[in-house]
Amino acid sequence: MLKMANIELIRKLHFKEGRSIRQLAKDLTLSRQTIRKALQQNEIPTYQRSKPVTNPVIDPVKPIIIRWLTDDETAPLKQRHSAAQIHRRLVKEYGFKGGESTVRRFVRQYKQLKETPNSSIPLEFDPGEFAQFDWGEIIVLLNGIETKVMLFCMRLLYSRKIFVKVFQHQRQEALFQGHADAFDYFGGVPKTIVYDNMKTAVKKVLEGTKREEQEAFIQFRSYYLFDAQFCAPAKGNEKGQVEKLVQTARAQFLVPVPQVSDLQVLNHYLLEQCDAYEETYVPKTKEQVGERFLQEKQQLLPIIGTHPCARKVRASVNSLSLVNFETNAYSVPTRYAGRKDAQINAYVNHIEINIDGNCVAKHERSYEKLQEIFEVDHYLDELERKPKYHPACAPSSKS
Structure with missing residues (x-):
């Protein structure tokens, strides 16, 4: 499966730069089918590292390099360490086994981090930027x-x-x-x-x-x-x-x-x-x-589709076939009572309750408190078995 960064790159090259599917397949050495699938993605997958990235070669000497660079700040300009000099000292004094390029890369990253000003934007703006x-x-x-x-x-x-x-x-x-x-x-x-x-x-x-x-x-x-x-x-x-x-x-x-x-x-x-x-x-x-x-x-990026504007929340279905969300409870069909793997997609004006990847209930969202929102159809099977009483018939319910 393509990672999110790859999907984002494909979409930017196609929609921003206008590269064709054929050209993308050639440039990225991917099949056209893979390119099409990336362009059609509505839910872009995310990736999280299970462990922090480590570099056993440079990590042990990073504090030493930082100390030397910090000391350089008060040294004469012409008597400060270059990356090459830092590498030579590390090899001679600490038996460093890494290459000069590894040291040079870390020194550059460290200096960029130190010198990067606070985020700012220009006073003059180009259209669409x-x-x-x-x-x-x-x-x-x-x-x-x-x-x-x-x-x-x-x-x-x-x-x-x-x-x-x-x-x-x-x-x-x-x-x-x-x-x-x-x-x-x-x-x-x-x-x-x-x-x-x-x-x-x-x-x-x-x-x-x-x-x-x-x-x-x-x-x-x-x-x-x-x-x-x-x-x-x-x-x-x-x-x-x-x-x-x-x-x-x-x-x-x-x-x-x-x-x-x-x-x-x-x-x-x-x-x-x-x-x-x-x-x-x-x-x-x-x-x-x-x-x-x-x-x-004319310079704005084109709108290439609609992304679901929802916040996703995990939920459980209780014995009354109700799912709690914020201060309210919403019904689902009784066959899902007891399920612990529901997902609520909360939109501004409505909520959708999904189980096994399918939307099993949709309700208008209530911004009142302590409400129970029922859909009578969700309880028809149960009413046939127990016709005398069911929460959906309670006076305080909404439908």
């Missing part, structure tokens, strides 16, 4: 109740074209759905998107600009072929354009506090505001956002 993303928190009156909701904000940096949408929360499924909706609205995908270090995308902040990303986020961005760039910790100003958009959306679109019956009504209104924003002039130019966007849209 960059976008920025951020969440903002707002208050709305939802059915007369003051409710905190999250504002998804994305801005293309060349044209300043914007997309904003409200979600109940900022969990991973909302992050993915917001991206997919933004790409559809823009008619394409920016090549690089700038983020802060949100937990729905970043598993761990490493040294410098490196990040260990969440597997689901890697799959999502690899499918759409965009690259992610992350700000330095506590440096939100590195995505100042979208932070300004959050402020603009609050001040211009959401004052006074919106009073709506559901979020779909509010999102329709926000989409109209995004359209109207095209008449705004791009700073330091005589061009409107809409005029620049016509140029930028």
